[in-house]
Amino acid sequence: QSALTQPASVSGSPGQSITISCTGTRTDVGRYNYVSWYQQYPGKAPKLIIHDVRDRPSGVSDRFSGSKSGNTASLTISGLQAEDEADYYCSSFTTINTYVLGTATRVTVL
Amino acid sequence: QVQLQESGPGLVKPSETLSLTCAVSGDSISSDNCWSWVRQPPGEGLEWIGEIHQRGITHYNPSLKSRVSMSLDKSKTHVSLRLSSMTAADTAVYYCAQHSGWAFDPWGQGTLVTVSS
Numbered sequence: 001q002s003a004l005t006q007p008a009s010v011s012g013s014p015g016q017s018i019t020i021s022c023t024g025t026r027t028d029v030g031r032y033n034y035v036s037w038y039q040q041y042p043g044k045a046p047k048l049i050i051h052d053v054r055d056r057p058s059g060v061s062d063r064f065s066g067s068k069s070g071n072t073a074s075l076t077i078s079g080l081q082a083e084d085e086a087d088y089y090c091s092s093f094t095t096i097n098t099y100v101l102g103t104a105t106r107v108t109v110l
Numbered sequence: 111q112v113q114l115q116e117s118g119p120g121l122v123k124p125s126e127t128l129s130l131t132c133a134v135s136g137d138s139i140s141s142d143n144c145w146s147w148v149r150q151p152p153g154e155g156l157e158w159i160g161e162i163h164q165r166g167i168t169h170y171n172p173s174l175k176s177r178v179s180m181s182l183d184k185s186k187t188h189v190s191l192r193l194s195s196m197t198a199a200d201t202a203v204y205y206c207a208q209h210s211g212w213a214f215d216p217w218g219q220g221t222l223v224t225v226s227s
Contacts, residue, residue, distance in 0.1 A: 034212035
């Protein structure tokens with residue numbers, strides 16, 4: 001199974017909105033609404049920020065939102081803040097009962 | 111609140127088998143849970159290794175399937191990972207994570223495994 005495709009980097013100024021795409025296939029992203037997103041700071045474990053395409057766990061800022069169209073899922077960060085500077089990964093369940101992760105996006109706050 | 115803690119040798123020789131354990135606390139391994147192992151080579155992205163359900167059902171990444179096995183120790187609340195024929199390409203931080211639906215939450219802090227002679 002191939003990794004989901006994400007842009008290597010996305011940047012924005014404080015207060016702006018940015019969107020990270022996550023492109024898969026009809027056997028993963030396109031098949032199920034089981035896409036999740038993770039935020040990872042250097043040297044730390046990933047943290048779940050979005051599950052089931054668009055749902056936020058308790059305690060996660062509402063500046064994070066998710067969506068999906070066809071084989072591509074997206075994570076939008078609104079009102080960009082310095083603390084959002086991190087790596088972001090998407091994940092999807094697949095038709096062969098496995099999971100596939102994205103290639104990672106480094107978010108830089110200018 | 112569930113907490114996960116990985117433990118293992120830290121250093122493995124090429125061709126050897128890696129054995130890691132994930133201790134689950136704050137929850138019962140007899141619940142209807144599922145756990146995954148995910149690894150991250152230094153400076154690289156995350157790779158899903160596989161999962162094991164509370165009933166013992168496993169699913170593995172096709173690229174690692176021939177070398178991976180996972181098991182549960184119900185009496186000690188531990189989830190184990192074995193990865194055989196280790197090479198330098200298997201050097202990574204290995205994480206265990208409990209499933210929350212079809213997402214991984216929470217995660218352990220990870221343990222670095224280096225493959226070197």
